[in-house]
Amino acid sequence: MLPESSSESPSSVLDWVRTDLFIGGRWIPAPNGATFAVENPATGETLAHVADATAQLGLDALEAATLAQPQWAAVPPRRRAEILRRAHDLLLERTEQFALLITLEMGKSLAESRSEVAYAAGYLRWFAEEAVRIDGGWKVSEDGSARVLVMRQPVGPCLLITPWNAPLAMPARKIAPALAAGCTSVVKPAPQTPLTTNALVSLLVEAGLPDGAVNVVPTSHASALSEPLMADRRLRKVSFTGSTPVGRLLLAQAAQNVLRTSMELGGNAPFVVCADADLDAAVAGAMTAKLRNIGEACIAANRFYVHAEVAEEFAERLVERMSTLSLGVGTDPSTDLGPLIDDRQRRRVADLVEETVAGGARLRAGGAVPEGPGYFYPPTVITDVPADARIIREEIFGPVAAIQTFTTEAEALHAANDTEFGLVSYVYTQDLGRALRMVEQIETGMVGLNRGYVSDPSAPFGGVKQSGIGREGGSSGIDEYLEEKYVAIDTTR
The missing domain is CATH 3.40.605.10 (Aldehyde Dehydrogenase; Chain A, domain 1)
Incomplete structure (x- = not known):
């Protein structure tokens, strides 16, 4: 017992x-x-x-x-x-x-x-x-x-x-x-x-x-x-x-x-922030969708597509929020984020970040493996990510937000669907018509509309395509x- x-x-x-x-x-x-x-x-x-x-x-x-x-x-x-x-x-x-x-x-x-x-x-x-x-x-x-x-x-x-x-x-x-x-x-x-x-x-x-x-x-x-x-x-x-x-x-x-x-x-969830999105809600949703489970979740936001008009403000706010989080042993009440599961996973996340920055992206927060025991990796934000970067194609499974920009709804939808995966997506917009169009056209089994959390025992959880x-x-x-x-x-x- x-x-x-x-x-x-x-x-x-x-x-x-x-x-x-x-x-x-x-x-x-x-x-x-x-x-x-x-x-x-x-x-x-x-x-x-x-x-x-x-x-x-x-x-x-x-x-x-x-x-x-x-x-x-x-x-x-x-x-x-x-x-x-x-x-x-x-x-x-x-x-x-x-x-x-x-x-x-x-x-x-x-x-x-x-x-x-x-x-x-x-x-x-x-x-x-x-x-x-x-x-x-x-x-x-x-x-x-x-x-x-x-x-x-x-x-x-x-x-x-x-x-x-x-x-x-x-x-x-x-x-x-x-x-x-x-x-x-x-x-x-x-x-x-x-x-x-x-x-x-x-x-x-x-x-x-x-x-x-x-x-x-x-x-x-x-x-x-x-x-x-x-x-x-x-x-x-x-x-x-x-x-x-x-x-x-x-x-x-x-x-x-x-x-x-x-x-x-597997998943490769797009997180789309339209120009008319409530940025307070979008940043809060991004924190949930990206950092839940230390980013080690199949439904974690993997690719951030933010409208060019609000991309810099969104990135600044996300950096500010992520920079306040504390890494530590999970049993410590003051800990916000614990370690990744093992050294192999931490090395993989670190390699993805280093490769992306070397390819021309801008490191805005995090990105350095801390010293000491345990498999910790800091909350990380990268902007100006190249369209062909491996970090966009692969599931990160870590606390890393890779941000790209778009200018049209069609461009955002094409980018969101340009993957063999289709588990979950996240969309932030205050325009009802746009919301319905995007929810209908995004190729995933689940969508978080103005919400960074989708798991619910009473709802059907699952994906399409190779998810x-x-x-x-x-x-x-x-x-x-x-x-x-x-x-x-x-x-x-």
Whole structure:
């Protein structure tokens, strides 16, 4: 059982987090004691050693999920809803413990981690409510000779692959609809942040989750574990959040057994500020859209397109706001931004900035890697960015705002859509006609109109083009885990 005290120290939080694999309702170590280290990105120190699953253990987890599937599918919807709602309540009661755990293994500030706990809990609550609203259909056939019954049934055992940047929200966003629909699952958390997933599953067990309904197999060798799972005919669905290259690989593997797929892949979000925009709102929205999660978010604003008439004022205001933020260990209440996830990611962000400035862009704030432990990178603003700069084409995944200018609405739309990605976009304008035109023509699955935050458990989250397939959240979120079965009933006799 998880602790109920709200005054936890980092060491005591780690005392109650399981580090084994969870298969068939049991916590088990990896064979030969194989583990991998989980690091605190703020210090570079090891937090814990977690059991390292092999391919065979992944198949064992699928076996447990397969055995549990008929029983879990037969559990009444109200009972499934009650388990999810109980988990929601327990999670909110333990906000401080989970927030601290998120901060320790991912790096974000405690304030942001608390927000993630609330966000994750929202998915547990939303899909608890959706579980009892799974419906079907009934009608008379076109020629009147039959009745058409449409049933909606669980897809079956699912593989849920989650990223490191939201170690509680992403597992919750996948596990909750799977359970609500009556599906069992094998969860593979990111190796950087497996502790929070284990804590969430412990909480679900406390809420009444039966054995085998959710199984967790952390691993440091993802492809070696996922490939045999994807090739196994018992698996019926894969849901993945991560990079587009890995998503393409999983889609190719899923084709072999024609698996149902949900893919939330890379982003390259444009942030468009029109000449008539409310600049106070636009700057505030930019701070949210760019710096949420230290910029390590698929929905982070990546490319800023600002009308030439207001570009300098917007840049000055953004520089002023960013320059006031403090970098530090996330557990310090005065910290605004924590570290990036690891040294590799920090080097990548730093290289992008250095390359862009060397190519002619103007560095307005930040841009220097601070000394000391941890993987910190300062909030950075770059203007006069060349149109062909790599920083415009690639997802930054860091606290860097790269600003370009435009003069016409058509120019802004062309620039915004000139990418293979299409997850989210942000538009700031006070002109209703322009707002509607741009929202309709921008090629993304989500749009923040005069708003720098789009995530909501009650709304369909997902992208178009190479940003993904399917939706998570909203009324369509549970559909990803349900199949329709058509029954034709003869009524002529």
